[in-house]
Amino acid sequence: MEFDEYLAGLDEPALAALLRARPDVLVEPAPRGFAELAQRLSSASSLVAVLQTLNRDQLVAGEAITAGTQHLLDRRLFREVLPQLQALGLVWGTDLRLPPLLAQHWSFDSDHGPELTGRPELPLTSADAATVSRAAQAAAAALLDGVTSLLDKATERPIAALKKGGIGSRELSRLARELSAEPGSVALWLDLAGASGLLGEVDAGFAPTTDYPEWRQGRPAQRWAQLAVAWYSWPEGGPVRRALLTAAAGGVSVRAVAAEIDWFCPDRDDEDIAVPLREAELLGAVAADTLTELGEFLVGRRDDVVLPEQAAGVVLQSDLTAVVSGVPAPVLAAAAVREGGAVWRFSAASVRSALDAGWRAEDLLRELGELSAVPQPLAYLINDVERRHGHVRVREVRCCVLADEATAAEIEHRLPGFTRLAPTVLSSSDSPANVLALLRKAGYAPVGENPAGAVVVERRPQHRAEPPAMVDKNTLTAEELAARLIAEPHVPIKRGPTFRRLARLNRDLSEPELAWLAEALDTGSDVVIGYRDRKGSRTVRRIRPEQLVDDWLDSWCYLREDDRYFAVANIECVEAAR
Template sequence: MAPVPDGPEALAERLSDRGSLAAVRLVSRDAVAAGQAAAGLGSGATVAAVAALTGGNREAVRSALGELRRVGVAWPDGNVVCLVPPVLERWKRAKGQLEVTGPPPVELGRSGSDGELRSSVQQLLRTAYALVDTSKPIVGLQRGGVGAKERQRLGAALGVDDDYLLVVLDLLFAAGLLVQTGTAFGVTARYERWREATPARQWAERAWAWFWLSHSPTARRSAAVSKVESSRSRAARWAVLRAGRGGLSVEGVAAAAYWFCPAVHQYVVGVVREAEIVGVVAGDALSVCGEALLSAGNAGALAASVAEVVVPMQCEVEVLDDLKAVVFGQLTVEAARVLEASAESLVEDGARVWKFTTASVRAAFAQGWTRESLLASLAELTQQNVPWALRALLGEQGRGQVRVREVACCVMAEAKVIAEVVRLPGFVELAPTVAGSAMASSELVARLQAEGFAVVKDPSSGSVVVRRVRKARAVAPVEEVEPVAVDLPDLDADELSTAQIVRARNRALSEKAVALLTGAIDELSDVRIDYVDGKGESSRRTITPIRWDGPFLLAWCHMREAERQFRVERIKSVSPT
């Protein structure tokens, strides 16, 4: 698995400050306890000595030290345990000594059925198809991303909640299938190849992208989750999934994350929910696909491992007498093309259906479809079972009838630009690339320019041609390569250190006090503080930091014998216990 150094370069990186300290995030509380004991014992750090110091039995100590060896921060020198310098120096400064207790009891989880697993995987793929193939254009924010109102619209159209939609969107981006230019979203060249691949390959690329995603899609939308917290979500994801092997309850592992991944236990929020969405967890245990994900070396190997589980869904379209089309199985590119062109997409009771209407059929004819071409395509999709009501609708709306609408000026542009223009008051869509308005051309030009469009008048036809003004900063093209596993040290990218956070929140503390408090927070060890509460009352307390909680430091207060929230700016001094 990726956290284990797989070559000389990876091992050299692991010996660096960043690499080794990031690797420590992946080990259990027992491994931290054994490592701190080994750091304190120095040349006398034998298994027996570490066991005596931590109060653990030798088997548990060997297992804990084995964790450190597997992530590349420890190695045996005869009977003595040696640590890489950055970790050795960090753990030498630890106050107090943790005990080696062995893992907390976690019951076996309920394994999901094959039907549950296939349902999860198929819904993930169907939602991606619907979002890109058959939904209206996605409108993004100028600063990047999709806003809450647009997500609400998309979620209602697709029949999914906001968490689910965020996962789907982020994985489309992470897998290199979707790109944003300005406020418009479009697919990359990779998307067409991905869309034509087998379902096993499609799912494998999405799951692999999620496994290596540095942030948590469902956690980062919360204002209380900082950039630092988001960047550590990957380590928490790895730790929970690895600990859940063997059929253990994933919910139980997440609840005991303080032991399984003490350095990142506060960032497990969202891991289980996202794993269920992706299909890595079914029921309350790792699915067959989840076990394969932990063992695979790349997306291709993962696809081969799940080929017998993630099988193609046959696409069958049934058009009912009320002119509603229902799709059973996997929506194909051809079916999506026909239905999107000739019917309106609806969500009824959480299921996606398509409704043929007078307006939708006329829109298809305006795009170049004929009665004969639509009937032929629908007959193929429905296995020659096109109902009489739909045949009659297609006949009534043939090219013999036209609509007349009075406009003062026409606007021509690419379909995605017209989609933005018709959202403005006073504009109507006449065709995918044409909009109309009752405004005079001079008024219309001024209105469009005020909205940020580049406008060119066409004197020969009286039309106005518009395009979106692109920002000077170009969007980098998406490379047509497989998602590449990010090296472990990247977990620290753009991340503030604990010392920087403490200093930013309390500039009155001395350097020694900052160092003591930082060490206690990083090592989850005891420290004594002089604190002034909100009423102005001073007290001296011994605390054991647990995690950051928004603007607060959550810690165990030995005086109150309970968890308490402390504001760092109210800490007047810090001293060792």
């Protein structure tokens, strides 16, 4: 029985279950008919994805079937494992057939042992559900606060990048010090922000992308899900991360799973299992040795995330500091500077910066009063800064400084580069921006004016990077694709002129592969090919075919970011681009 025939014989629930276990085939363009589905499930990329999910017993059984030695395995355990492999579409038929590429792989890679051991006996966690939920929500809130604070800082001052790329340990230490956080936590926040499209490259290093303001204003559940899904989907360490959380579902002790991780993820590299475990705790996916409700969302056992809205708690103190929990209110971000952790500090410079940006003292006091009682020293500071604010004015002439006679005389005496034009007017050869900075450094509170004499409201510079280009991946549900396939099981392959010409040039590709390549060529869409060059080297390329020139495919190659010619006869496999 061929694979497509086996798939066509499954009932709708069984087919949907198989598709759910192999989600890579749910991405458009979805398979049309069982022949295309069989080809997609047997492709190298799909098999690599599913192999990363297998446990040791499943690998041992698969290798034994390839070698024809399954009769030597424990019969009871083999009868348990075989349906699991069949449900994944890796084995079918009474003669236990496998996809050719998988059989070839297992014939060379059979070092997972000769025996089935059964799933390790793992204890359940004893943690109280309410305690686990509170810990998860606290970790999630701390994560959102940390990422938000990090990106707010990067808005005003981009994160410095190394010449060779990435962020160095010195810059990481600076961020950790300013945020009062552990360097490991800051490193995770940076990775999460980059992976979720919130942090990107600018000329000066790394800064928030244009997507960040919308994310910052979103609901906590949505913000957390964007970060957590990016973490769960990271290619690096992904199999270990997914095996750890999946095996811990249902109240199993996470540490017990970690101790047996070589059974759940036998092909893992030598990475330290403590790293993904610690990251999961920082995200709130694991707490008190338990997979939390947030973790269950990541492994697909829950449909949504529930997190309470973060109420920004503020306590204004008489020493001109504020203790803040949650995302700081705009008035606080405008008039104070984060000193470390949850502590923010008001100063003459920070209040003056708010007034420069267009705030008025009465607005600052009103909005701060809505958050907490305003101590007398803070009210005095704000009113005093406003009283002095604009006492000295800078008008662009390149440039003149206007002040009362006594102040003008003091500036001329104290600071170099000023010339008295009139009792209340000084000139400078420097730019207005530099003169403003010089006067502020000297303790004055000047404001800028335009040539007409109107006060210029200053805006803090905000650094923004362009978000990474995201491939729009439209997906079907397993149930939708199963219903579509059963309704139309045999979609005829279009054997047009391009198909026939490609078939003459390459007699090794299957009909679905030739159809994908022909469609990409006719429509100018992307396709993935496995290619062997004339030296025998093999590569996998995502290409956009443009034209067929004799025996060559003129295409745009995404790997080389340039036009390339590929000999059609040397294309060893074709996959739909996903």
